[in-house]
Amino acid sequence: MYEFSAAFAYLCELKSDKLELRPSIPDEFIAQQTRLIGSENxxxxAESLERASPVSVRMNSAKRSSLFSEAELVPWCTTxxxxxxxxxxxxxxxxxxxxFYVQEAASMFLEQAYNAFDETPQRVLDLCAAPGxxxxxxxxxxPEGALLVANEPLRQRAMILAENLAKWGHADVVVTQAYPEEFAALRGFFDVIATDVPCSGEGMFRKDDDARRMWSMANVAMCAERQRKILSDVWPALRNGGWIVYSTCTFNDEENEKNVQFICEELGAEVxxxxxxPAWGIVDTPFGYHFYPHLTRSEGFFIALLRKTSPSGTQKMKIKHxxxxxxxxxxxxxxxxxxxxSCETLITAVRKSIADDVLAVGQIVRCLSAGIAMAEEIKGKKTVPQHPLALALDFDEAVFPRVSLSLDEALSYLRRETLCLPADVPRGYVNVVYEDHSLGFVNNLGNRANNMYPQEWRIRRK
Incomplete structure (x- = not known):
């Protein structure tokens, strides 16, 4: 009883400082965590959740830049x-x-799960992938030639996912918009399924006031039940011996350890x-790994790696080429x-070695993008290069004239404003770059250059 009283007393002290600024950390959450990790922790x-969130980024090793080169390394992720x-x-x-990508540091621990694989996966499904x-x-x-299927059920979030993956530049990606049960028809298809499942969001208390307001033990129970349904629905798509990476941004055991136990006992897997x-400050439990913001430089996060032991069989699909x-x-x-x-006018390029896999996925679920969006054919007479091509790692930048932009010019381009290029730049499609990194295309008309940056991607901040 004393432990709970001490927790509540300290919580009241925190509230007295923060009441006018932010909603309070829920009392039931403090009680729950006291039961799970003890009063002192x-x-x-609770104190750490009132501090500012740490800031971290992850660099794209395929698009090298000296940016942030002097910054402190995240110890569990090389980039x-x-x-x-x-x-x-x-x-x-x-x-x-x-x-680069702005990403919370704890979620980069995914690299350690990948390092634990004893064979290289060739088909990976990131089931709840947005924003990317x-x-x-x-x-x-x-590796190149391995297929990543990145999925998000909600249309608006799926479009953001497609945008971020296009910017990252890898060709061997399919972005889908589907619910977990739809993938069950791809029986035994995937070597890895990553499930960063929707959760009660306790790890977001530090930066998201709505997460504090909406939290309750009833919501925790509802989330845990929904997570088990997601896992059960997608389970047939994982091959026997394949891996599942289970993660949440929450602290409680209902959504973490108990769900890992459910996977092991009900679905058939081993941790x-x-x-x-030990210097990383990560808490190791029999069912996974916890990141607590008072112990690690991160937000709240839980992750577990499991290997499927139950048979699922495979289904040889007849590919409609x-x-x-x-x-x-x-x-x-x-x-x-x-x-x-991919539609009446849009041409995409897909790597030959995974073309059948891409088609198989497309037969089962809705694909928003696959491979590299190359060109749009207009009335059979005009071929217009597409924006993802300019960002692709396989793009041959020698094909189009190339113009380097200053910072102000690059921001004007990203705002989709009209540019004026130097007089000696050839007319037609031109690749514009900033610090040797491709940003996209313009159509140079001589007296002005029409901006081809996607309308839905443009930045609005001045």
């Missing part, structure tokens, strides 16, 4: 960096070029241990790709 956790303060990321053109932090990390970790350095189409030879390695028409 619960008090330190992660801690920043001393939060800059105005939106006004940095390299963010829009895909040179973990998907871009998966894509950086996976795979990960290598951690679509007619191949010629695509503009604008890639460094055109012979490695085939052209597909």
């Amino acid at each position: 619960a008090l330190r956790l 992660g960096r801690f920043l001393d303060k939060r800059p105005e990321f939106t006004l940095n053109p390299l963010l829009h070029a895909g040179a 932090g973990k998907s871009t990390l998966w894509r950086s970790l996976l 795979v241990p990960l290598s951690i350095d 679509r007619p191949l189409v010629d695509f503009p030879k604008w890639l460094k390695n055109n012979d490695e790709f085939v052209g597909l028409r």
Whole structure:
């Protein structure tokens, strides 16, 4: 009883300082954490949730930049960096070029799960992927020729996911919009399924006032039940011996350890241990790994790696092959790709080695993007390069004239404003770059250059 009283007394002290500024940390949450991690840790956790969130980014190793090169390394992720303060990321053109991604440090621990695989996965499903932090990390970790399917059920969030993956630049990605049960038809198809499931959001208390307001034990129970349904629905799509990466941004055991136990006992899996350095401050439990903000430089996070032991069988699908189409030879390695028409006018390039897998996924669930969006054909007479092409790692930048922009010019481009290029720049489609990183295309008419940056991507901040 004393432990709970001490927790509540300290909570009241915190509230007296913060009441006018923010909603309070829920009393039931403090009581829950006191039961789980003890009074002292619960008090330190509550105190840490009133501090500013740490700032971290992850660099795109395929789009090298000296940006943040002096920043402190995130110890569990080779490309992660801690920043001393939060800059105005939106006004940095390299963010829009895909040179880095703003990501919470704990979620970068995914790299340690990948390092625990004893074979290289060839088909990975990131089931609840928006806005794309973990998907871009998966894509950086996976080898060329391995397929990443990044999924988000909600249309608006799925479009943001597609945008962020296009900026990251890897060709071997399919972005889908589907619910977990729809993937069950791809029986035994995936080597890895990552489930960063929707949760009660306790790890967001530090920066999201709505997470505090909406939290309740009833919501925790509802989330835990929904998470088990998500896992059960998608389970048939994971091959026997495949891995599931389960994660949440919450602290409680209902949504974490008890759900891992559910996976093991009800679905059929075993927990795979990960290598951690005690200096990282990560709490190791029999069912996974906790990041607490009073112990690690991070937000709240839980992750577990499991290997499927129950049989699921495989289903040999009859692939409905679509007619191949010629695509503009604008890639460094055109012979490695085939052209597909994703709609009446849009041509995409997909790597030959995964084309059947891409088609198989497209037969089952709705695909928003696949491979590299190359060109739009207008009335059969005009071929217009598409924006994702300019961001693709396979893009041959020697194909189009290239113009370097200053910071002010790059921001004007990203706001979709009209540019005036130097008089000696050829007319037609021009690739504009900032600090040697491609930003996109303009159509140079001579007296002005029409901005081809996607309307829905433009930045509005001045």
